[in-house]
Amino acid sequence: MRFLLLFSRQGKLRLQKWFTSMSDREKKKIIRDMTTMVLARQARSCNFLQWKDLKIIYKRYASLYFCLAVESQENELLALEIIHRYVELLDKYFGNVCELDIIFNFEKAYFILDEFLMGGEIQETSKQIVNRSIEASDMLQEAVTAYLNIKFQKCT
């Protein structure tokens, strides 16, 4: 996989994950191209596009477009499944996820993505394991914060 973008129906970017190194300028251009191309697509078209030497797979979930770019030898139908899996993970975490959740908790969306994919490949195929890892990391974060709060209170 080359990159994953999430954007709203107005073309506002909600998440960007790049799996290869690119300059800022290139990234901005790609974002522009993707949003233009995908938003121009008609309602009942197929979810695949050819763009330069990459295959673009996109799917709309409520008000968000998920746009994934893969190389030519990769399986587009599976890419749709990958997108769907990510949405399921978000849904499990946030409980009936909507765009606002991703806007206000974008860093969590990244953390979840980083437990599911890495370097452009899938790292974990089990939904439960991904969810458990995120929960454990969150708990670790809270525990540390709580510990520090207690410590702080003790000092004052």
Place this chain on the structure above:
Amino acid sequence: MPAPIRLRELIRTIRTARTQAEEREMIQKECAAIRSSFREEDNTYRCRNVAKLLYMHMLGYPAHFGQLECLKLIASQKFTDKRIGYLGAMLLLDERQDVHLLMTNCIKNDLNHSTQYVQGLALCTLGCMGSSEMCRDLAGEVEKLLKTSNSYLRKKVTLCAVHVIRKVPELMEMFLPATKNLLSEKNHGVLHTSVVLLTEMCERSPDMLAHFRKLVPQLVRILKNLIMSGYSPEHDVSGISDPFLQVRILRLLRILGKGDDDSSEAMNDILAQVATNTETSKNVGNAILYETVLTIMDIKSESGLRVLAINILGRFLLNNDKNIRYVALTSLLKTVQTDHNAVQRHRSTIVDCLKDLDVSIKRRAMELSFALVNGNNIRGMMKELLYFLDSCDPEFKADCASGVFLAAEKYAPSKRWHIDTIMRVLTTAGSYVRDDSVPNLIQLITNSVEMHAYTVQRLYKALLDDISQQPLVQVASWCIGEYGDLLVSGQCEEEEPIQVTEDEVLDVLEGLLVSNLSTPVTRGYALTAIMKLSTRFTSVNRIKKVVSIYGSSIDVELQQRAVEYNALFKKYDHMRNGFHLSLLMIINFRFFVVLSSFKMVQVCLSCLCVVPILQANDLLDLLGGNDVVPVIQNTVSTKPASAGGELLDLLGDLSLSGIPPMTAYNKNGLKIDFTFERANPNPNIAVITIHASNSTEADMTDFVFQAAVPKTFQLQLLSPSSNVVPALNQGTVTQVIRVLNPQKQQLRMRIKLTYTHKGSAVQDLAEVNNFPPQSWQ
């Protein structure tokens, strides 16, 4: 200093902005606050500030001043800090940034951290965007971690290794020992990432590929277990057990089986099993089937399996789901070369896809349809494709038109059908046809001699309807110019001949000249056509009038032509007819075709004309390789009549006469002598042979002799014997000049010599006035 506002608070505030300017203002204010907070080295709120910065970065605002802060967060002991710090690093600190390498040490420490989630963060960052230097530095750590039994870490390390290999392929060997028992894992995550690692290694190195072929049986077994096993809640997707892993294994099998008989044979059974047993009601099942088909087509599978694969694709074509139809068309396109007959069986379904509403599907269907056209189905296919051409979106028309032309050329069942097809394309998609089609079509029409009358009639009728499509108009004007006589004579075998007068034809052509719809190129065609008709029609005066009007046209191209044509009327009336004129037109037509690469020096109609770069090769091709025509290099020539063989025939045989030779030039070691012959039967033509000799010690290479004569003469230069005048008088270069002197005036000549001598280019001009009187009297 009050605590910086929380992330969610900021997001909420920014979202209330009603204009871009308002948002920019808020952001700038917050950035300033964040900057001063960074300056104060505030540890407590650094995390919050960086998070806010990342949000603003996503909105498109610059955030580079947060890069070092990310590094500080990564170095912190708090897990919260590290989480945000690593996220920031992945977003802001890619390998193009100078400070990127400062991360290396932190990552190294965190790779050995006691908490697996911290290790996980470090691995993730390294595996996503580690630069080659970082990978080199940390490869050892990665290799060490590969031995861990912790499955959470193991899968991350494996993908990290994949990334290291991608960045620094030479390090691949390092990970080989760790691959020993890679596939004996039970954990799916680890198994999946291991398959990815194996795939990466096999793709990069043929040695690795050969080494890992022995894993085929194991892979087959794992795949079998996945298919046969019962419901596994952890990995189930719509009734299929871990489709991601299945697809990945299929892909690795594809790489291992390619080109290898034994491996391919070992996989045959499992591939057949997957192909027949997979549930196809949902996308996920079809994804697996798709991958299976790709694998079957790539390895050395038995023919039964291949047919099975293509039939699966055929079934895909009938699926309601657009995505699946699209994928089927794409795959069929890949296999159409190798399994042509099998794909042909699905031709009608494919052709139906031309009518699909989806643009991506239409395009694939069109490409595939063209690939399937052959001698047997050409009529039927072309009907469908022409219908498609009529109704498709403009973005397809150019490609479709080209495809139709190519197919028609290869498989046309008859000349009439071919021309009809071309006409159809020109009339329906004329403006989208590629520029180079016009000369190709003209070539085709020229070659179909028996169809000339029919063609010109149909094109004329098409012009009457519509003159907006330029390629059609250009081809039509050319045809009318060439075969206008057939048009007015009312001979047509193929269909009912139309009655049209010369004036009507000229009306149409003149209409093209004045119409706003005609491009300059088209106007050129029209004018040339009118000119050509002057030898075929009787109403020459009308044509003369038109031509002279355009002699003062603003368009330089048009003006030039008109002036030349005018001259043809005045000076060379006797030569205007037939053959020569056709030739002139062909020459001019070639100018149009190769327009930009020809810089035509103003053809002066009195003498001293230089026909430059018009490749002599073109000339020969046009004349059908008539070897009577000399190769003209930078010659001084008369009007086109000289290009024909006629003039040379006029010259008849040459006979020596008693005219004394003379030295025309003698300077810097180069001597040029002239010898004379008088040609029979025409006494007005003098044949001069130049002999160039070189008395210096070095050869004169790239030797070119050029000559010009006064107005009343005409001159023709034939090809020289060679371009090298050898040193020390070891040989001479000879070249023949023919001079026509009808007014028997005193012969004078200006010559120009260019050559390379001792590495430097030499050029010289000279007048030759000492011709013996017998040569011109």
